[in-house]
Amino acid sequence: xxxxxxxxxxxxxxxxxxxxxxxxxxxxxxxxxxxxxxxxxxxxxxxxxxxxxxxxxxxxxxxxxxxxxxxxxxxxxxxxxxxxxxxxxxxxxxxxxxxxxxxxxxxxxxxxxxxxxxxxxxxxxxxxxxxxxxxxxxxxxxxxxxxxxxxxxxxxxxxxxxxxxxxxxxxxxxxxxxxxxxxxxxxxxxxxxxxxxxxxxxxxxxxxxxxxxxxxxxxxxxxxxxxxxxxxxxxxxxxxx
Amino acid sequence: xxxxxxxxxxxxxxxxxxxxxxxxxxxxxxxxxxxxxxxxxxxxxxxxxxxxxxxxxxxxxxxxxxxxxxxxxxxxxxxxxxxxxxxxxxxxxxxxxxxxxxxxxxxxxxxxxxxxxxxxxxxxxxxxxxxxxxxxxxxxxxxxxxxxxxxxxxxxxxxxxxxxxxxxxxxxxxxxxxxxxxxxxxxxxxxxxxxxxxxxxxxxxxxxxxxxxxxxxxxxxxxxxxxxxxxxxxxxxxxxxxxxxxxxxxxxxxxxxxxxxxxxxxxxxxxxxxxxxxxxxxxxxxxxxxxxxxxxxxxxxxxxxxxxxxxxxxxxxxxxxxxxxxxxxxxxxxxxxxxxxxxxxxxxxxxxxxxxxxxxxxxxxxxxxxxxxxxxxxxxxxxxxxxxxxxxxxxxxxxxxxxxxxxxxxxxxxxxxxxxxxxxxxxxxxxxxxxxxxxxxxxxxxxxxxxxxxxxxxxxxxxxxxxxxxxxxxxxxxxxxxxxxxxxxxxxxxxxxxxxxxxxxxxxxxxxxxxxxxxxxxxxxxxxxxxxxxxxxxxxxxxxxxxxxx
Numbered sequence: 001x002x003x004x005x006x007x008x009x010x011x012x013x014x015x016x017x018x019x020x021x022x023x024x025x026x027x028x029x030x031x032x033x034x035x036x037x038x039x040x041x042x043x044x045x046x047x048x049x050x051x052x053x054x055x056x057x058x059x060x061x062x063x064x065x066x067x068x069x070x071x072x073x074x075x076x077x078x079x080x081x082x083x084x085x086x087x088x089x090x091x092x093x094x095x096x097x098x099x100x101x102x103x104x105x106x107x108x109x110x111x112x113x114x115x116x117x118x119x120x121x122x123x124x125x126x127x128x129x130x131x132x133x134x135x136x137x138x139x140x141x142x143x144x145x146x147x148x149x150x151x152x153x154x155x156x157x158x159x160x161x162x163x164x165x166x167x168x169x170x171x172x173x174x175x176x177x178x179x180x181x182x183x184x185x186x187x188x189x190x191x192x193x194x195x196x197x198x199x200x201x202x203x204x205x206x207x208x209x210x211x212x213x214x215x216x217x218x219x220x221x222x223x224x225x226x227x228x229x230x231x232x233x234x235x236x237x238x239x240x241x
Numbered sequence: 242x243x244x245x246x247x248x249x250x251x252x253x254x255x256x257x258x259x260x261x262x263x264x265x266x267x268x269x270x271x272x273x274x275x276x277x278x279x280x281x282x283x284x285x286x287x288x289x290x291x292x293x294x295x296x297x298x299x300x301x302x303x304x305x306x307x308x309x310x311x312x313x314x315x316x317x318x319x320x321x322x323x324x325x326x327x328x329x330x331x332x333x334x335x336x337x338x339x340x341x342x343x344x345x346x347x348x349x350x351x352x353x354x355x356x357x358x359x360x361x362x363x364x365x366x367x368x369x370x371x372x373x374x375x376x377x378x379x380x381x382x383x384x385x386x387x388x389x390x391x392x393x394x395x396x397x398x399x400x401x402x403x404x405x406x407x408x409x410x411x412x413x414x415x416x417x418x419x420x421x422x423x424x425x426x427x428x429x430x431x432x433x434x435x436x437x438x439x440x441x442x443x444x445x446x447x448x449x450x451x452x453x454x455x456x457x458x459x460x461x462x463x464x465x466x467x468x469x470x471x472x473x474x475x476x477x478x479x480x481x482x483x484x485x486x487x488x489x490x491x492x493x494x495x496x497x498x499x500x501x502x503x504x505x506x507x508x509x510x511x512x513x514x515x516x517x518x519x520x521x522x523x524x525x526x527x528x529x530x531x532x533x534x535x536x537x538x539x540x541x542x543x544x545x546x547x548x549x550x551x552x553x554x555x556x557x558x559x560x561x562x563x564x565x566x567x568x569x570x571x572x573x574x575x576x577x578x579x580x581x582x583x584x585x586x587x588x589x590x591x592x593x594x595x596x597x598x599x600x601x602x603x604x605x606x607x608x609x610x611x612x613x614x615x616x617x618x619x620x621x622x623x624x625x626x627x628x629x630x631x632x633x634x635x636x637x638x639x640x641x642x643x644x645x646x647x648x649x650x651x652x653x654x655x656x657x658x659x660x661x662x663x664x665x666x667x668x669x670x671x672x673x674x675x676x677x678x679x680x681x682x683x684x685x686x687x688x689x690x691x692x693x694x695x696x697x698x699x700x701x702x703x704x705x706x707x708x709x710x711x712x713x714x715x716x717x718x719x720x721x722x723x724x725x726x727x728x729x730x731x732x733x734x735x736x737x738x739x740x741x742x743x744x745x746x747x748x749x750x751x752x753x754x755x756x757x758x759x760x761x762x763x764x765x766x767x768x769x770x771x772x773x774x775x776x777x778x779x780x781x782x783x784x785x786x787x788x789x790x791x
Contacts, residue, residue, distance in 0.1 A: 161673040161692040184738040
């Protein structure tokens with residue numbers, strides 16, 4: 001069906017903070033009961049991670065909401081701007097904070113990743129690159145676009161706490177620089193600067209510092225907004241397959 | 242031949258009657274549950290809910306020799322919050338959504354498994370939980386997610402009767418284990434996220450017929466109705482989803498009442514909103530209210546008072562007192578006189594900024610935070626439903642806490658539709674980075690991505706006289722484990738990280754731990770068979786049972 005009055009959305013995939021936040025409100029009222037607060041309430045559908053049965057495009061999302069399906073999704077009567085808001089909220093990875101973002105061209109983004117961005121000097125994708133910083137093979141699956149954008153522009157603010165650089169001095173005098181995988185009351189699991197996986201008992205540690213800095217440089221001002229949208233589209237496309 | 246047959250029949254009858262007499266769990270036996278520590282007859286070990294056992298074979302010297310005896314694997318994924326009962330060597334427990342099983346408490350082998358599939362219309366806010374069964378005579382009682390109460394033959398697992406307690410289409414549910422008091426089964430309903438009007442009801446164990454009902458949200462003409470405006474009471478919430486306590490000498494039962502509805506928008510329901518976030522003391526024969534104490538009037542934070550009331554007799558200011566101890570989700574620890582409901586004392590036990598303190602009557606002096614600013618404790622509270630313990634030997638109250646944990650609350654006008662979410666906004670846990678994973682209701686996996694930057698956990702021993710901590714065992718991740726303590730001054734508990742701990746209950750010294758690999762959320766239980774003491778705990782999807790190495 002063609003909606004003559006609908007605005008052309010082809011230009012790019014831009015999702016505003018207002019749309020995402022409006023989508024969040026609609027979602028909590030109408031979708032959350034079945035899909036859950038994290039978007040994973042329906043078996044093998046994960047809205048936050050863009051895991052769908054049939055949906056691919058933004059228009060597919062609109063169609064699913066308005067027509068429903070035979071598997072139990074009821075049809076909803078919503079205004080076009082409400083549909084846009086829900087699309088934005090789903091595409092944001094159910095980002096309640098509503099960080100606005102724009103997705104450009106993933107192919108151009110890969111060229112920036114490999115070239116101007118120099119990302120592979122620290123990161124790794126599908127077995128290529130360094131392990132010094134987190135492996136990005138499935139980053140588009142596990143992180144929201146808004147989070148990744150924040151990491152690119154304000155790395156300190158965007159760093160996941162588990163990824164903060166740690167320095168450990170053991171009781172037997174070794175100094176270990178690394179990045180954590182996991183931590184609990186008694187132990188910490190990390191990868192050190194020599195890319196060795198270590199599981200250290202806290203009882204063996206003399207000094208333990210979690211750096212509140214980030215080794216990641218900011219790309220604010222280094223990439224223009226089109227390049228940023230392209231790089232983000234590439235990162236979003238990294239789903240781990 | 243005929244003679245032989247009749248003799249045989251006689252022997253059979255005698256055997257059957259003998260077995261019957263042995264297994265009968267009378268209400269008198271339940272009332273004296275603490276005096277038969279080889280069994281765990283009621284949710285909290287006794288009506289006081291102290292979760293204190295006089296078993297002492299496992300002690301501070303030998304606890305390091307505990308070894309796993311057997312496990313039961315949960316066949317249904319999801320947080321397993323069941324509290325087992327143990328009766329004369331048989332363990333009765335539930336698994337999601339409403340399965341009941343009987344297992345040999347010595348080996349873990351299963352006798353029978355009863356399955357109930359709740360109506361697909363069932364709605365629960367926080368998972369398909371069930372916290373266990375109650376037993377009276379030879380009958381087990383279990384509440385269901387679609388708000389039925391079902392009686393089962395304890396020896397066969399077959400249903401005896403099935404009573405509809407409330408309407409599933411209006412999102413009523415039952416997740417708590419029922420409470421047996423004398424000749425009645427008491428149970429409450431969940432659903433305060435869906436605009437229910439909560440209640441506690443009593444049922445006849447023989448027939449399932451309802452005997453009385455106490456609405457936790459008073460209606461026109463009831464005392465407390467003045468704490469509501471207009472029709473707000475009709476959707477006032479006040480769920481009851483954790484175990485109550487009973488004092489036979491006072492003939493009073495005590496239940497904690499959940500949040501008002503809608504959860505997060507107090508301006509939509511002006512007034513104190515009784516008896517939400519309160520403890521109510523009821524006459525178990527009639528359901529009549531004797532007294533109440535409200536912890537959080539006009540709550541805007543979902544601070545359910547669905548904690549398990551812990552009863553103890555102790556000296557208070559030089560006089561013997563019957564008290565109730567309560568570490569509330571709102572971050573304050575309270576001691577009440579359980580005869581009258583009078584406030585004896587209360588102190589914050591974690592960082593609190595929604596109130597600056599409590600007045601002389603225990604009423605909070607509320608200090609709402611500006612929109613967008615964090616409120617402490619956060620939505621999941623300073624503690625929550627997981628059962629605490631009290632040791633009359635140490636005089637200490639033990640519970641799990643969430644430290645330095647806050648949420649940003651969002652308020653919205655909620656529109657009531659039967660069976661639909663009626664929350665009035667939302668709550669977001671603080672995240673260490675924008676949009677980063679943060680702590681939530683249940684742990685989402687074995688990796689702690691959020692770290693301790695947004696809150697951590699602890700096992701705490703509290704002196705009820707001072708409201709001050711005597712010892713704290715800090716945990717890196719938040720902790721929602723229940724407690725169990727023994728006459729050998731051991732405290733058993735765990736946390737989200739999957740460690741199962743035994744502490745010196747007096748000092749908090751860690752004496753033994755083992756990594757079971759899954760969150761420990763409900764509390765351990767202990768029992769004995771043929772003189773051997775066992776400790777059982779649920780971690781993730783296994784129930785694991787320990788005893789001293791032979």
